[in-house]
Amino acid sequence: MVKDRQIFSLIQEYLSIFPAVGLLGPRQVGKTTLVKNLKLVKESIYIDLEKASDRAKLVDAELFLKAHVDKTVILDEIQLMPELFAQLRSLIDEQREPGRFILLGSASPDLIRKSADSLAGRIGYLELTPFFWGEIDESELEKLWIRGGFPLSFLAKTDRESQIWRQNFIKTYLERDLAQIGLSTDPRLVERFWIMLAYAQGGIWNGESFARALGITRPTVNRYLEFLEGSFMVRALQPFHRNIKKRLVKSPKVFIRDTGLLHSLTGVDSMEALRNLVQIGASWEGFVIEQITATFGEEYEYYFYRTHQGAECDLLLVKNGAVKTAIEIKNTLSPKLTKGLQISMEDTGAEEGIVICRIEGEYPLSEKVRAMGLGDFLSE
Incomplete structure (x- = not known):
């Protein structure tokens, strides 16, 4: 059983404060479904920037958006049209009121940076994570660990159905999504990199060793990591080093954020298989860290x-x-x-x-x- 998403009330609060609200998170995490169920003060209009027919509506973006000034405009997959940010800033400055725009972003590493110059002070950002402990029945914690928190994986009727969904998610991400967010490279190479990260779950980042193993340069490997981190697939946990007079590790620890994806990348499809996995301790560590960060957020x-x-x-x-x-x-x-x-x-x-x-x-x-x-x- 899944409870209400805990971020729901926070989005409503942000919509009462900011002219634009950005909801970021990986694909298939439920951003569109969540936003379509919001109780908005004004009527809404939904634009899916992956659809050519919807993009065509924004050929003259100023004309279209001004025609809907009385509505909350929802722009899905906003990273596909970053040029809209400057236009949104102009419209917001002309009529500054809360809840005018909701921007949904599926993990472009440049998304925050591109909008920072255009919408600074006009937008509030939130991250929608996969399901976490506070959003499920407590008796299903082990199921959450095995399947991960992506809704269609966690809610699948069987473990087999969940595994098939995750395998296809990984395939689509490698073959389509990476290119859409700006990483044009051989998907098979990134897949090898992602699998290597999975088997090194929770390890200290060593870009040189990954580069040697893959036969590519260290800057290229670092770029792969940047894209996976920017698309919410990977967490690079930074070391603590404030005012401590000891020789400390300076590189981050790297985790596949969703343990369902981690298990698919390492061939795990059941609790029995997980118990036999050498990386079970690292899997548990990554799972606990994600539950804590999702629960406490920016606290x-x-x-x-x-x-x-x-x-x-x-x-x-x-x-x-x-x-x-x-x-x-x-x-x-x-x-x-x-x-x-x-x-x-x-x-x-x-x-x-x-x-x-x-x-x-x-x-x-x-x-x-x-x-x-x-x-x-x-x-x-």
Whole structure:
């Protein structure tokens, strides 16, 4: 069972504040469905910029948009016509009122940058993620881990149907979507890169080793990573290094964000197969990080911590420059307090430590560290 999307009320709030609201997220995550179900103050008109017939309406964009000044105009796949941003700015400045435009974007790395000059101060951005813990029945957490949170994958009738959907999503993304967002290259090469990332889930980014393995240059590999990150497929978790006089790891840790896609890329189609996967711990770590970031959003900044001496913490929750929580993520039913977590907490000044593992409930591991199940941590 899926509950209402938690972002729903936030979009309504943004529409009461900003003349334009940008809703960003990967394809097939439900942006269009969500927006079409909003309770808008004004009548709306929907323009799908993937359709030639709808693009033709905007040959004279100023004339068309002025004819619908009394409506909320929804522009889907806005990254396909970035030239519209300048026109939108002019129209907003002529008649500045909230809720005039809703811009839906499927992950162009240039989308924010292109609009920053044109719509600065006129637009509020939100990210729609795949389903996460707060939007599903708590009993289906394991299903969410296996299938990922894309609606058509999570809601599929069978695991087989879910797997087929994900395989086709990956194929379409490689063969069509990448080119549409500006990466013109051999899809098979990007597929190999994506699979390599999946098997290196949660590893420290080393562009040189990826470039050697693929037979391409390091700048090319970095560009691939930039496009996958910009299209919400990959998370590059940055290291924490503020005011710490130790030799620290400076490169990010890289994760496939949706574990359903991760499992498809590594050939996993069931919980039994996942249990036999060497990367099960990395899969669980990435899953937990995505659930935390989706749940708390911009309330915190998110980092990991690792020294060259071996002290490590999987996730730091930082607020106003202070480390509130240091989190270690373990795929285990019997968590222990590690020296690495203790050193990380001392180095960063973390207020508390949490070991998130495969248990229900919580119990103390020390005065400042608790072991907790994922659901318990998120609900707390």
